[in-house]
Amino acid sequence: MEGSLRQVERLCELCGKPIPEERIEALPKTKRCVDCARENGSGLDTERVDIGMDLDTYRDLLRAVRS
Numbered sequence: 001m002e003g004s005l006r007q008v009e010r011l012c013e014l015c016g017k018p019i020p021e022e023r024i025e026a027l028p029k030t031k032r033c034v035d036c037a038r039e040n041g042s043g044l045d046t047e048r049v050d051i052g053m054d055l056d057t058y059r060d061l062l063r064a065v066r067s
């Protein structure tokens with residue numbers, strides 16, 4: 001079973017580091033990791049609409065998921 005359900009690891013388009021799975025789940029279209037999105041913007045004009053919350057709220061959510 002393992003493998004078929006796993007998402008393909010996605011690398012950040014800016015720094016090349018793997019994007020955390022929880023970020024991809026929350027933002028399936030994201031191409032940037034959290035750090036690069038914070039530094040350079042999400043690169044997604046529709047992100048705010050897609051996640052239904054502002055970015056600061058979203059970041060707090062991500063921190064909660066990680067801890």
Ligand SMILES: [Zn+2]
Pocket residue numbers: 012013014015016017032033034035036037
């Ligand atoms: Zn990055």
